[in-house]
Amino acid sequence: MSTSARAAEQEVFIHPRALVESNSIGPGTRIWAFAHVMEGARIGSRCNIGDHAFVESGAIVGNDVTVKNGVAIWDRVTIEDGVFLGPNCVLTNDLNPRTNVRKSRGELTPTRIGANATVGANATIVCGVTVGQGAFIGAGAVVIRSVPDFALMVGNPALQIGWMCACGHKLRLPVSVSEGTFVTCGDCHRELTVAAEGLAPAANAAGVLKGAQ
Amino acid sequence: MSTSARAAEQEVFIHPRALVESNSIGPGTRIWAFAHVMEGARIGSRCNIGDHAFVESGAIVGNDVTVKNGVAIWDRVTIEDGVFLGPNCVLTNDLNPRTNVRKSRGELTPTRIGANATVGANATIVCGVTVGQGAFIGAGAVVIRSVPDFALMVGNPALQIGWMCACGHKLRLPVSVSEGTFVTCGDCHRELTVAAEGLAPAANAAGVLKGAQ
Amino acid sequence: MSTSARAAEQEVFIHPRALVESNSIGPGTRIWAFAHVMEGARIGSRCNIGDHAFVESGAIVGNDVTVKNGVAIWDRVTIEDGVFLGPNCVLTNDLNPRTNVRKSRGELTPTRIGANATVGANATIVCGVTVGQGAFIGAGAVVIRSVPDFALMVGNPALQIGWMCACGHKLRLPVSVSEGTFVTCGDCHRELTVAAEGLAPAANAAGVLKGAQ
Numbered sequence: 175m176s177t178s179a180r181a182a183e184q185e186v187f188i189h190p191r192a193l194v195e196s197n198s199i200g201p202g203t204r205i206w207a208f209a210h211v212m213e214g215a216r217i218g219s220r221c222n223i224g225d226h227a228f229v230e231s232g233a234i235v236g237n238d239v240t241v242k243n244g245v246a247i248w249d250r251v252t253i254e255d256g257v258f259l260g261p262n263c264v265l266t267n268d269l270n271p272r273t274n275v276r277k278s279r280g281e282l283t284p285t286r287i288g289a290n291a292t293v294g295a296n297a298t299i300v301c302g303v304t305v306g307q308g309a310f311i312g313a314g315a316v317v318i319r320s321v322p323d324f325a326l327m328v329g330n331p332a333l334q335i336g337w338m339c340a341c342g343h344k345l346r347l348p349v350s351v352s353e354g355t356f357v358t359c360g361d362c363h364r365e366l367t368v369a370a371e372g373l374a375p376a377a378n379a380a381g382v383l384k385g386a387q
Numbered sequence: 388m389s390t391s392a393r394a395a396e397q398e399v400f401i402h403p404r405a406l407v408e409s410n411s412i413g414p415g416t417r418i419w420a421f422a423h424v425m426e427g428a429r430i431g432s433r434c435n436i437g438d439h440a441f442v443e444s445g446a447i448v449g450n451d452v453t454v455k456n457g458v459a460i461w462d463r464v465t466i467e468d469g470v471f472l473g474p475n476c477v478l479t480n481d482l483n484p485r486t487n488v489r490k491s492r493g494e495l496t497p498t499r500i501g502a503n504a505t506v507g508a509n510a511t512i513v514c515g516v517t518v519g520q521g522a523f524i525g526a527g528a529v530v531i532r533s534v535p536d537f538a539l540m541v542g543n544p545a546l547q548i549g550w551m552c553a554c555g556h557k558l559r560l561p562v563s564v565s566e567g568t569f570v571t572c573g574d575c576h577r578e579l580t581v582a583a584e585g586l587a588p589a590a591n592a593a594g595v596l597k598g599a600q
Numbered sequence: 601m602s603t604s605a606r607a608a609e610q611e612v613f614i615h616p617r618a619l620v621e622s623n624s625i626g627p628g629t630r631i632w633a634f635a636h637v638m639e640g641a642r643i644g645s646r647c648n649i650g651d652h653a654f655v656e657s658g659a660i661v662g663n664d665v666t667v668k669n670g671v672a673i674w675d676r677v678t679i680e681d682g683v684f685l686g687p688n689c690v691l692t693n694d695l696n697p698r699t700n701v702r703k704s705r706g707e708l709t710p711t712r713i714g715a716n717a718t719v720g721a722n723a724t725i726v727c728g729v730t731v732g733q734g735a736f737i738g739a740g741a742v743v744i745r746s747v748p749d750f751a752l753m754v755g756n757p758a759l760q761i762g763w764m765c766a767c768g769h770k771l772r773l774p775v776s777v778s779e780g781t782f783v784t785c786g787d788c789h790r791e792l793t794v795a796a797e798g799l800a801p802a803a804n805a806a807g808v809l810k811g812a813q
Contacts, residue, residue, distance in 0.1 A: 264473075
């Protein structure tokens with residue numbers, strides 16, 4: 175990396191029309207016009223926070239996260255490293271909101287989007303779920319249950335229709351498959367195995383996976 | 388209520404980055420960053436209008452309404468008291484919009500969201516419908532017909548899958564049920580009966596319902 | 601047209617709270633509060649770009665296009681003349697986004713919304729498709745394949761349920777219909793025929809269609 179590239183990474187870029195009240199933002203993160211990051215929101219390094227995005231006090235965003243335009247990340251939501259949140263996808267933190275029923279912070283329902291997962295454009299994540307690492311939520315899907323690692327989900331309500339490699343290509347693997355089954359991505363040649371939580375990098379391929387990311 | 392709490396309720400809070408052109412906003416209402424309330428929009432008391440929301444000239448918003456981020460409320464839309472509009476839920480006022488077909492205000496189609504109803508995150512309300520009082524539109528649902536009072540709706544198109552109490556808990560009551568049937572909420576113990584328009588507070592329980600709100 | 605109306609058409613209106621960095625915007629176009637048009641975005645004449653909209657560098661928007669609030673138009677997206685983009689409808693330009701997979705502009709996937717088409721409120725258009733001229737995408741629909749001219753699409757995934765006239769009224773014509781079939785709109789009396797790409801103005805009616813627009 176060049177000296178200037180490294181320098182650019184160390185700074186936080188805040189667009190003049192953004193509103194950033196948090197001082198917990200990692201180096202290299204860029205925050206674009208009409209976005210609002212509240213005091214107490216935590217955002218990691220090298221993230222890209224699009225126009226009209228909103229990050230609430232209490233929300234946690236990891237490193238290398240892409241937040242496209244119009245996405246709101248609420249208190250009690252955790253976005254792990256490397257996640258992609260597509261434009262206008264919607265997160266929540268209250269399972270049964272009623273204006274007349276006040277809830278304390280502890281009564282809100284947490285949601286976790288696992289590392290390197292993708293939440294597609296205009297998808298909806300009902301709170302209380304974990305979207306597994308590397309999972310891929312299709313555009314417009316409405317997720318109402320937790321999602322296995324690397325699962326590919328579409329529809330309303332979202333159903334699993336396959337498995338998605340970390341490289342973004344669909345794996346040749348049926349949805350229902352025995353634990354321990356081994357699969358190689360036809361595109362990037364990553365090797366994965368079926369584990370309890372969904373797919374996982376094959377033991378002998380962990381170094382390759384890490385290196386490629 | 389303390390003197391200072393009452394004083395706070397009397398003021399309208401307008402975030403410095405909001406744009407508020409209406410002078411018809413009730414006391415205690417708060418309007419947050421990058422929201423835009425046009426001249427001629429009417430908003431009641433103690434509402435909370437989130438970031439990036441929009442309220443058009445002619446729109447009517449009651450008291451104690453929660454408008455989460457990114458919601459636009461159009462002319463010909465009426466939001467009654469106590470409604471919760473979830474993040475990025477979408478309202479409309481033209482059933483068959485074509486750029487090349489100009490419509491007068493009278494040709495737009497009205498929509499009414501009944502008192503204390505919830506419109507879930509990223510749900511869509513096609514204009515021309517009434518969402519009944521206390522109805523609960525699930526996240527991501529697409530409502531194309533009027534909704535009975537206290538009905539619970541999910542999916543695209545939205546179908547009724549149950550009934551939702553004012554307290555936000557699902558009632559133990561089948562969708563198809565005879566008028567006059569009586570039900571008690573397992574959570575808050577409110578008593579309701581099946582009426583022509585959906586559920587209604589049981590006659591002897593009206594005081595309880597009012598008090599709890 | 602009066603002299604003052606013509607003068608008004610010649611100007612670009614930019615709301616004081618909008619952010620417009622492009623100098624390729626046609627006369628008569630209006631851009632509203634908190635909208636952001638990036639340098640290198642091209643927008644035609646007499647368009648209406650709503651609050652909180654976003655037009656990215658590289659995006660192409662024709663003449664007489666309505667972009668309702670909260671819509672983002674990305675690089676590689678082409679919006680032809682006369683299109684209506686409903687509130688919070690979502691476009692995309694990456695079929696399988698992963699934060700850790702960088703793509704050059706050439707690796708993004710183009711999308712075209714044909715002349716005079718309507719994309720309904722909160723609909724989602726997965727990239728790589730062409731929405732045919734005059735097609736009508738219902739509110740909340742999720743389009744994953746190309747759409748014939750004047751087709752009416754609803755649901756997730758979007759399926760064709762009929763045909764929609766340029767005037768916005770549903771035609772009396774089954775979805776599956778032989779090429780060459782002739783139909784007259786019951787509302788505006790436009791005459792159309794079934795062609796390879798969907799419906800087309802009947803040869804003898806082209807003048808009528810043009811005149812009515």
